[in-house]
Amino acid sequence: METKQKERIRRLVELLKKTDRIHLKDAARMLEVSVMTIRRDFSQEDEPLPLALLGGYIVMVNKPAAPTPATNAIAARPHHKDDLPIAILAAGLVNENDLVFFDNGPEMPLVISMIPDEITFTGICYSHQVFMALNAKPNATAMLCGGTYRAKSDAFYAPDNHSLLDALNPRKAFISASGVHEHYGVTWFNIDDLPIKRKAMAHGMRKILLARYALFDEVAPASIAPLSAFDVLVSDRPLPPEYPAHCRNAFVKVITPDSDSEATL
Structure with missing residues (x-):
């Protein structure tokens, strides 16, 4: 059974497939937990994580390249980083x-x-x-x-x-x-x-x-x-x-x- 800690890590991984980084406070708000809870998730995990804490941001370690879009797909309009x-x-x-x-x-x-x-x-x-x-x-x-x-x-x-x-x-x-x-x-x-x-x-x-x-x-x-x-x-x-x-x-x-x-x- 997936623990709440592993569920939070999994959700963060899915989130970071869509962006380069996410602020710790934003991640805590989305997961409906405290910033301290997320910090504990990173410090208490025995296995190597696909994520890392750099300053106040969570980033993906060795983020895979995005799949190449179909040639007939309309290019997505870029959104602003903010x-x-x-x-x-x-x-x-x-x-x-x-x-x-x-x-x-x-x-x-x-x-x-x-x-x-x-x-x-x-x-x-x-x-x-x-x-x-x-x-x-x-x-x-x-x-x-x-x-x-x-x-x-x-x-x-x-x-x-x-x-x-x-x-x-x-x-x-x-x-x-x-x-x-x-x-x-x-x-x-x-x-x-x-x-x-x-x-x-x-x-x-x-x-x-x-x-x-x-x-x-x-x-x-x-x-x-x-x-x-x-x-x-x-x-x-x-x-x-x-x-x-x-x-x-x-x-x-x-x-x-x-x-x-x-x-x-």
């Missing part, structure tokens, strides 16, 4: 039997990959990459909003703006951003995505914004909604000055790796 802690925190918000909308940001496949395989959930999306990530989860049901596919944005768009979201109310809607500003609100680089983003905002029971620290005070061409329209904001670092008070006044829950509150909804 998306990893956001993905870990966002994945922790997905619960059993949830209906979840996943936006078209490059971090969304990473979020999906971090959701534990044992969780059964349904994901709604309009991106090919996001759809493929959902299909890779053994207990996920993928629902793709249909339409005309545009390779440049890796998304499907319906000319009449009809979609699955017209008849569904996702329990959680994960929304990507290109900028967050006190005056201009939450913005996005691609105007074509606005109709489905706004529809997800209108139908989603919990609107969850995923935004890196570097995106604050930035303004992109397309306006999604004011920051106050969101229920939750997930970021990789504590927010810049003024934003914590703005979120408190608007009743927006802020979740970062340094948050004291549990990342659950």
Whole structure:
């Protein structure tokens, strides 16, 4: 029988197949244990581990090369390195039997990959990459909003703006951003995505914004909604000055790796 310690090591190995390293605090939050517990796992293991602790990070020892993708596969859009802690925190918000909308940001496949395989959930999306990530989860049901596919944005768009979201109310809607500003609100680089983003905002029971620290005070061409329209904001670092008070006044829950509150909804 697999011990809890070996299960944690196994889960860390699976996590590190998707990224080069993970901060110790992020790993502890994802595994729902303390940092000290993970440190003990490394110090008490008698057999050589495929992982190593270097400073405050866990890394893979002799990480195998990634498999070569099929020649007809669309190249995955690279996510930013700061998306990893956001993905870990966002994945922790997905619960059993949830209906979840996943936006078209490059971090969304990473979020999906971090959701534990044992969780059964349904994901709604309009991106090919996001759809493929959902299909890779053994207990996920993928629902793709249909339409005309545009390779440049890796998304499907319906000319009449009809979609699955017209008849569904996702329990959680994960929304990507290109900028967050006190005056201009939450913005996005691609105007074509606005109709489905706004529809997800209108139908989603919990609107969850995923935004890196570097995106604050930035303004992109397309306006999604004011920051106050969101229920939750997930970021990789504590927010810049003024934003914590703005979120408190608007009743927006802020979740970062340094948050004291549990990342659950």
